[in-house]
Amino acid sequence: MYQPKFQQLTFENFHLPFGGKLDPENRWVKLADVIPWHVAETMYAKNFMSKRGAPALTVRMALGSLIIKEKLGLSDIETVEQIKENPYLQFFIGLETYQHAAPFDASMLTHFRKRLKHTDLAALQEELLQRHLAEERRKAEERNQNDDGDGGSGNKGKLIVDATCAPADIAYPTxxxxxxxxxxxxxxxxxxxxxxxxxxxxxxxxxxxxxxxxxxxxxxxxxxxxxxxxxxxxxxxxxxxxxxxxxxxxxxxxxxxxxxxxxxxxxxxxxxxxxxxxxxxxxDRKSISDRIVSISQPHVRPIVRGKAAARTEFGMKLSISVVDGISLPERMSWNAYNEGCDLVRDIERYRERYGHYPESVHADKIYRTLANRMWCKARGIRLSGVPLGRPPKDVEKNRARRRQIREDEGVRNAVEGMFGKAKRRYGLGRVMARLAESSLSVVSITFLVMNLDRLLAAPFLRLFEWLLLELDVIRNLFAWSPPRAAIECRGAMA
Incomplete structure (x- = not known):
């Protein structure tokens, strides 16, 4: 049985037995205000259809504990211990007062992963994205700028797509x-x-x-x-x-x-x-359809990647899209697939989220098929990479063409950074869940935590972008000023 108990806790109402109040600038207090708990509760309550039995733990406790686990990189047992010792973590999972006893047993995290399915987590990330876009539009209107999400005909923004493998926790199969x-x-x-x-x-x-x-x-x-x-x-x-x-x-x-x-x-x-x-x-061959490489996890499949470290990885293959630092899983599968066939679907999802097509799509070579090039060209979308045909004979055009290719590769590095961050900092490098559905939930929570960190850092990033813009303005001012005036200006500044 599940009883809806959603109420937005405030740090002023959280009781500490040793006196004092919680710091409003603490990262867990800020993170609790970003997450739409009521949206998650609507999805979580569908797991409890019966009105009988003991009341289940709240969605804030379930989702909050999983976020803590992935954000801090802890095991299930250590997650419960950290929650028991830290009042900020207890506030984050929805407790109204500090308590010395553990709020639940470590084995409950397994049930939390089963109840919070990856489809529900994907819907939660979409809600977070829409809230972020609405906030950006509001700030743009306050600065008397045009609204980018009005569904206009112009293409705007950059879409980055790529695929990787999330290895499962199994021994190397022979x-x-x-x-x-x-x-x-x-x-x-x-x-x-x-x-x-x-x-x-x-x-x-x-x-x-x-x-x-x-x-x-x-x-x-x-x-x-x-x-x-x-x-x-x-x-x-x-x-x-x-x-x-x-x-x-x-x-x-x-x-x-x-x-x-x-x-x-x-x-x-x-x-x-x-x-x-x-x-x-x-x-006398080494491959077969739906090959089993683990008896304990029969859903795991070999994924041929051709990387230098490991030519074949054993786990889940997933594709993501990155827009302005927000990374969203677009497809997760235990079987190998050609990610180039998903480019049109990823671009259409971008249009549904932002109201327009992207100005450019940055992807690796496997996405640049002739069909994808023609589809993007018909909609005014520039697909990154080396264009078809011979290089132009004009020296300036050829130089500009090479410069554009280098810039596109630099933009595409953002998705590689996302994969590296997810695998080195979080648990995507080795998914420890054993069940197929739980593994999908773990991967979804990993990207959810990364996006939450990105949203919390958004004000600082906007300040950094403003400083870079101001530096560009100053650099252009000196570049186009007369030499004598520029020298006098530099002398005055010195």
């Missing part, structure tokens, strides 16, 4: 390692079925000691030849096939319901893994 793990799990399943079987039903032979010895003799070799590797894989496949036949025979006398949910799920995954590995062994 065929021989996966087969050994599958064999050990089938042996445990056989032991559990035999423990619940009638006494007259004997325990089948699994040859587990011989199988373990064959596995160790293969992996302990420094230089394992292809022939020896195929022999080791064939042996492990034979042991797993024999174990699966024993499980099928035992299931006639002992129902598989005696197995736990985790082991029954492992049995289904191992059956598919055995089929894939056997097919790859017979055809």
């Amino acid at each position: 065929d021989i390692g996966l087969l050994n793990e599958a064999r050990e799990k089938t042996e445990k399943i056989i032991d559990q079925l035999c423990a619940n079987a009638p006494q007259e039903l004997g325990k089948p032979r699994t040859y587990r000691k011989k199988a373990r010895k064959a596995f160790l003799s293969a992996i302990m070799k420094r230089n394992l030849s292809k022939k020896a590797l195929r022999r080791a894989i064939r042996q492990q496949l034979q042991y797993i096939g024999r174990n699966l036949k024993h499980i099928e025979a035992l299931s006639a006398a002992v129902p598989l319901t005696v197995l736990s949910t985790a082991r029954y799920r492992d049995l289904l995954v191992i059956d598919e893994l055995y089929r894939q590995q056997q097919e790859m062994y017979k055809s």
